[in-house]
Amino acid sequence: MMGCEKVGTRERILETAIDLFAMKGFNDVSIREITKAVGIKESSLYNHFASKQQMLDEIFEYLSKQFESRSVSEEEAVRHIEGLNPTEFMEMCLMNFNMYFGEPKLMKIWRILSIERFRNERANDFFTKQLIDTPLTYQSAVFEAMMKKGLIKEGDPKALARAFYSFMLFIYLRYFEVGHQDNPAANEELREMLKAHINFFTGAIAKYIL
Amino acid sequence: MMGCEKVGTRERILETAIDLFAMKGFNDVSIREITKAVGIKESSLYNHFASKQQMLDEIFEYLSKQFESRSVSEEEAVRHIEGLNPTEFMEMCLMNFNMYFGEPKLMKIWRILSIERFRNERANDFFTKQLIDTPLTYQSAVFEAMMKKGLIKEGDPKALARAFYSFMLFIYLRYFEVGHQDNPAANEELREMLKAHINFFTGAIAKYIL
DNA sequence: GTCTATACTTCGATAGAC
DNA sequence: GTCTATCGAAGTATAGAC
Numbered sequence: 291m292m293g294c295e296k297v298g299t300r301e302r303i304l305e306t307a308i309d310l311f312a313m314k315g316f317n318d319v320s321i322r323e324i325t326k327a328v329g330i331k332e333s334s335l336y337n338h339f340a341s342k343q344q345m346l347d348e349i350f351e352y353l354s355k356q357f358e359s360r361s362v363s364e365e366e367a368v369r370h371i372e373g374l375n376p377t378e379f380m381e382m383c384l385m386n387f388n389m390y391f392g393e394p395k396l397m398k399i400w401r402i403l404s405i406e407r408f409r410n411e412r413a414n415d416f417f418t419k420q421l422i423d424t425p426l427t428y429q430s431a432v433f434e435a436m437m438k439k440g441l442i443k444e445g446d447p448k449a450l451a452r453a454f455y456s457f458m459l460f461i462y463l464r465y466f467e468v469g470h471q472d473n474p475a476a477n478e479e480l481r482e483m484l485k486a487h488i489n490f491f492t493g494a495i496a497k498y499i500l
Numbered sequence: 501m502m503g504c505e506k507v508g509t510r511e512r513i514l515e516t517a518i519d520l521f522a523m524k525g526f527n528d529v530s531i532r533e534i535t536k537a538v539g540i541k542e543s544s545l546y547n548h549f550a551s552k553q554q555m556l557d558e559i560f561e562y563l564s565k566q567f568e569s570r571s572v573s574e575e576e577a578v579r580h581i582e583g584l585n586p587t588e589f590m591e592m593c594l595m596n597f598n599m600y601f602g603e604p605k606l607m608k609i610w611r612i613l614s615i616e617r618f619r620n621e622r623a624n625d626f627f628t629k630q631l632i633d634t635p636l637t638y639q640s641a642v643f644e645a646m647m648k649k650g651l652i653k654e655g656d657p658k659a660l661a662r663a664f665y666s667f668m669l670f671i672y673l674r675y676f677e678v679g680h681q682d683n684p685a686a687n688e689e690l691r692e693m694l695k696a697h698i699n700f701f702t703g704a705i706a707k708y709i710l
Numbered sequence: 711g712t713c714t715a716t717a718c719t720t721c722g723a724t725a726g727a728c
Numbered sequence: 729g730t731c732t733a734t735c736g737a738a739g740t741a742t743a744g745a746c
Contacts, residue, residue, distance in 0.1 A: 299729085299730095314618075314619065315618055315619065317527055317528060318527060318619060320720075320721065320722080321721080321722060321723085322720085322721080322722095330729095330730070330731090331730065331732080332723085333723085333724075333725090333730075333731070333732085333733095334729065334730050334731075336722095336723070336724080337729055337730075338729090341722080341723080342722065342723090401618075404618070405615075405618045407678055408524075408525055408611075408614070408615045408678060409524065409525065409528060414678050418674065422670075422673070422674050445700065445703075446696055446700070448696075449693070449696035449697060449699070449700050450700060452667060452670065452693065452696075452697065453663070453667060453697055453700050453701070455670075456666035456667040456669065456670035457662060457663060457666040459666065459669060459670050459673055460632075460662065460665075460666035460669050460670075463632070463669055463673060464628065464632050468617055468618060468624050483659070483662065486658075486659035486662075487659060487662065487663055489659070490655065490656075490659055490660060490663050490704075491663070493655075493704075494700075494703075494704035494705070495704070509711080509712095530738075530739060530740085531739080531740065531741085532738085532739080532740095540711095540712070540713090541712070541713060541714080542740085542741085543712080543713070543714085543715095543741085543742075543743090544711070544713075546740095546741070546742080547711055548711090551740080551741080552740070552741090
């Protein structure tokens with residue numbers, strides 16, 4: 291009788307699971323809790339997913355595919371960034387932040403990863419690679435190219451990348467990882483902090499006034 | 501018959517709980533698991549602790565008291581740091597790192613906090629305050645004092661503190677928060693990274709060659 | 711203070727009617 | 729594809745003998 295909307299039940303389950311996992315973590319959310327929120331019985335869920343674990347796997351798979359589809363080569367990254375002035379560079383940083391955390395669904399999955407990485411080695415590897423190591427590699431390549439072109443002072447590009455990018459991790463750790471914020475008022479404050487950060491770096495590494 | 505060592509059972513339980521909670525998180529460790537590791541029956545544990553939650557509360561209480569006993573005022577911090585040369589300053593940073601994470605027991609409790617802060621608002625508040633906000637305040641006060649004395653370039657001390665201290669959070673997030681490391685070989689690498697970081701900052705903010 | 715035994719709850723998952 | 733009903737396992741915690 292109510293089965294007229296059978297299309298979408300699977301997706302509704304998955305969206306609900308993402309919401310709940312992001313709030314409480316995979317282990318602290320029960321099948322009963324998910325199905326109650328969706329409005330179905332526990333047993334019905336198993337017509338769509340073989341196990342609770344499979345739901346988590348699909349969620350991580352989704353994030354992984356998002357990154358595959360959006361990834362660019364280091365060469366492209368260098369070409370895009372090395373010629374920018376400070377203001378344009380800041381906008382680029384904000385865009386990157388938005389690519390990672392701008393969409394609520396992706397943000398929630400990052401939170402799930404942040405929680406699961408303590409229990410799951412694969413989750414930790416993905417988290418470390420995508421959120422830390424890969425961005426550092428790109429950032430280092432960009433700084434190295436800028437040094438070779440004489441745009442910024444000579445130095446250790448890896449150390450410079452760590453110093454610059456650490457701030458992004460600080461923002462994530464302090465304002466994004468634990469989900470009690472979601473207030474748009476803080477956005478302007480974050481933007482000001484990023485501006486101040488880039489101002490500092492511009493002054494610190496500029497060979498000439500950019 | 502074996503009751504000859506009744507002194508210490510409570511402490512053994514607590515130490516075992518810290519070990520297990522740090523590895524798997526509070527919720528993923530059962531009373532059965534703890535008591536089995538200690539070598540007692542489940543019911544015996546309740547002669548020492550009223551509940552599982554009380555054990556966690558005591559663990560956090562312990563960390564909290566450690567910080568109370570070691571805390572110094574901002575004025576003291578400024579006096580200690582503002583006159584240091586870069587090498588001395590680096591040693592100071594390493595000492596601070598060791599104060600937070602040098603003792604295995606404290607390191608484990610930080611890991612428990614890292615996990616619990618997603619489920620427990622008080623844990624998150626403590627984590628945020630002790631690991632991020634308070635150190636940033638101190639660091640900012642130090643930079644502000646150095647600016648006033650003309651030791652470093654004028655600028656926004658808060659932004660400078662964020663830029664400098666973010667690196668410490670990067671190290672924690674990347675190498676300490678998830679406990680799969682514990683290899684002393686990486687220590688030298690971390691020391692090199694810290695040295696490079698301080699070198700970069702020294703060059704960036706020094707008014708004169710220090 | 712430790713033991714045996716057990717109460718009570720919640721969990722993930724399954725069987726089978728419709 | 730959803731339901732009712734239920735299973736077996738694992739969780740926290742308690743009662744009472746020793």
